[in-house]
Amino acid sequence: MNFFNHILKSSDKKNAVFFSRLKKITELNPVSKEVYQRAFTHRSSNLKDDDGNLINFERLEFLGDSMLSIVVSALLFEKFPNAKEGTLTKYRAKIVSRENLNSIGKNLNLIDFLDTESKINFGDNIHGNLLEALVGAVYIDRGFKKCQYFILKKIVGDYVDLDQLQHMILSYKGLLLEWGQKNKKIVQFKTANDQGLDPKFNYSTGVYLNDKLIVKAREISKKKSEEKAARRAYHAMNIKSKI
Known part of the structure; x- marks a missing residue:
C-alpha cells in the first residue's frame, strides 16, 4: 500500500488523537505529520513509496540514536567540567543504554502508536527503537534546536538524575x-x-x-x-x- 494512501485511509479522529498525544509527549507542534507517521510504522506493514522503497521507522531510529548521542555528550561535557573522557563515556552509556531507552519508551507508551500488520511480540527493544525514531522525526520536522529541547527536557530532564549517574548501574x-x-x-x-x-x-x-x-x-x-x-x-x- 502506498504510504500517503495509508495515511489518508486513517480516520481523521484517529489522527487527531495521535498528534494530540504526540504533542503532549514532545511539547512541540508537529509540522510535517508524515514523518511522525513514518516514525511509528513497522516494517511488517509493508508500506512503500512511489518508487517501491519500503517505509518504516528504521532510518529515523538510526538518526535519533545519533542525535541522542551528540546532545547527551554536549550536556555531560558542560555538566561535568572536570570529568575525564572515560568517565563521560560511562555516563553517556548509562543514559543512552538500550535498557534505559527501553524503559523511557515504555513509560511514554510509544508502543500504542505503532502501526504494524504483525501481532508478534516485538520484545523490549521496540520501546527504545520507537523512542529513537521519534527523536529522529523531531529533528527532521523541527530542526536541531527543537530536537535538543525535546531530548534535554522530556527525556533526560524527566527520566535521568544527572547527579546520581555515578551510582546508576548499567549492568x-x-x-x-x-x-x-x-x-x-x-x-x-x-x-x-x-x-x-x-x-x-x-x-x-x-x-x-x-x-x-x-x-x-x-x-x-x-x-x-x-x-x-x-x-x-x-x-x-x-x-x-x-x-
Whole structure:
C-alpha cells in the first residue's frame, strides 16, 4: 500500500488523537505529520513509496540514536567540567543504554502508536527503537534546536538524575565481574535451558562465588536471566559497601 494512501485511509479522529498525544509527549507542534507517521510504522506493514522503497521507522531510529548521542555528550561535557573522557563515556552509556531507552519508551507508551500488520511480540527493544525514531522525526520536522529541547527536557530532564549517574548501574553482571577481578574472587555465571512450571521463563542462571552457589534466577532470555541473577547476587552479597 502506498504510504500517503495509508495515511489518508486513517480516520481523521484517529489522527487527531495521535498528534494530540504526540504533542503532549514532545511539547512541540508537529509540522510535517508524515514523518511522525513514518516514525511509528513497522516494517511488517509493508508500506512503500512511489518508487517501491519500503517505509518504516528504521532510518529515523538510526538518526535519533545519533542525535541522542551528540546532545547527551554536549550536556555531560558542560555538566561535568572536570570529568575525564572515560568517565563521560560511562555516563553517556548509562543514559543512552538500550535498557534505559527501553524503559523511557515504555513509560511514554510509544508502543500504542505503532502501526504494524504483525501481532508478534516485538520484545523490549521496540520501546527504545520507537523512542529513537521519534527523536529522529523531531529533528527532521523541527530542526536541531527543537530536537535538543525535546531530548534535554522530556527525556533526560524527566527520566535521568544527572547527579546520581555515578551510582546508576548499567549492568549488574558487568559490575559483579569487575568486583570479582578487583578482589581476586572467582565469579561465574552458569546458565541453562529451563523447562520449569512457568513456560515464559526458558533460562535459569546461577551465580557462583568461588564455586559456591549464591543465587539463582529465571527469565525469558539468557541475557535477562543472567542480569536478574547478577542483581540478586549484588544485593545478597552487599557488593555496594565493598566497592
